[in-house]
Amino acid sequence: MSSIRVLDPKIQNKIAAGEVVERPSSVVKELIENSLDANADEIEVFIEESGMKLIRIVDNGDGIHQTDAPLLFQRHATSKIGDDYDLFQIRSLGFRGEALASIGAVAKVKVETKHLDGEPVTIRFEGGELKEQGPGKERQGTDISISELFFNTPARLKYVRSMRTESGKIIDIIQRMALAYPGVSFRLTLDHSEKLYTKGNGNLKEVISDIYGLNIARHAVRIEAQDADFRITGYAIRPEVNRSNRNYINLSVNQRHIRNFRLSQSIINAYHTLLAKEKYPIVVIDMEMDPKIVDVNVHPAKIEVRFSKEKELNGLLESAVRTSLKDEMLIPDVSKQV
Ligand code: ADP
Ligand code: MG
Numbered sequence: 001m002s003s004i005r006v007l008d009p010k011i012q013n014k015i016a017a018g019e020v021v022e023r024p025s026s027v028v029k030e031l032i033e034n035s036l037d038a039n040a041d042e043i044e045v046f047i048e049e050s051g052m053k054l055i056r057i058v059d060n061g062d063g064i065h066q067t068d069a070p071l072l073f074q075r076h077a078t079s080k081i082g083d084d085y086d087l088f089q090i091r092s093l094g095f096r097g098e099a100l101a102s103i104g105a106v107a108k109v110k111v112e113t114k115h116l117d118g119e120p121v122t123i124r125f126e127g128g129e130l131k132e133q134g135p136g137k138e139r140q141g142t143d144i145s146i147s148e149l150f151f152n153t154p155a156r157l158k159y160v161r162s163m164r165t166e167s168g169k170i171i172d173i174i175q176r177m178a179l180a181y182p183g184v185s186f187r188l189t190l191d192h193s194e195k196l197y198t199k200g201n202g203n204l205k206e207v208i209s210d211i212y213g214l215n216i217a218r219h220a221v222r223i224e225a226q227d228a229d230f231r232i233t234g235y236a237i238r239p240e241v242n243r244s245n246r247n248y249i250n251l252s253v254n255q256r257h258i259r260n261f262r263l264s265q266s267i268i269n270a271y272h273t274l275l276a277k278e279k280y281p282i283v284v285i286d287m288e289m290d291p292k293i294v295d296v297n298v299h300p301a302k303i304e305v306r307f308s309k310e311k312e313l314n315g316l317l318e319s320a321v322r323t324s325l326k327d328e329m330l331i332p333d334v335s336k337q338v
Pocket of ligand 1: 030034035038059061062063064072077078079093094095096098099100101142
């Protein structure tokens, strides 16, 4: 029996990568979050072979300063939070400083970036090692390419290669992010053909049309409700257009796409008898709140969150959706009947 020792940081990062970037779609999500946190309003994504050959994200955000470059791939290195006070009121999508360290440990990464007040730099990082750092192209923003994902973790490579749904997952995550950020233009190119484009002009109904088609957008009913703690905005699609699963319930908290069974259930309850059994609504809803009310630090993918006023939020959400549908006279208003 050997004694206890601390693992080499390179091995630590390889292990952690399994949690943060378990598959190509989670890499795509983390990288887009970084572009959004850098205030980009144009994000282009290029995917080849379901992300196993290439994941490239080009943004027009603030860029990375050359003095920060050495910290990019270091674990727990982040520009987004400073102390534990910040951790309880997270305003950015990222905050753990883990994604790039994890990705850099299990792939070949090339970053070309130019910060607003910095010099252009190129950085190459492969399998946990810095390979190159030098001058870059004179272009504002960040262009990051991930190639040969999981090249040095054979078991994961084999596992991920056997998955068939990865392109679908990548499209799904980008659709949800585009719906949460109507002010940002997204373009997705899969194996050299364009799969998705949103203009980024701030019009959510247009994004719904770009993603789900004009017919669905035409059936969209505006949702707007507010109380002391929450502001709920978005669209609910009229019940005559519906789906057979819950995947079309798009929820975000302060523009972070989340999954939450109870909130989805509140929306389904609001449609009440308007939907047949086994039919589910299409909605796109953002819930704005003080970041102190929501804990995003409960799940590695940051997709499940906890609320300190969950009951109140559920109540407001259900009534917001119901009121909008009622205003459309889809639900008979019993109080007005004689
Ligand atoms: P986190 O997002 O949790 O801070 P990451 O590992 O995803 O951790 O990124 C590390 C840091 O690299 C970020 O805090 C940010 O400063 C910088 N960074 C990463 N991607 C970009 C980007 N596209 N534009 C600007 N800065 C970036
Ligand atoms: Mg990040």
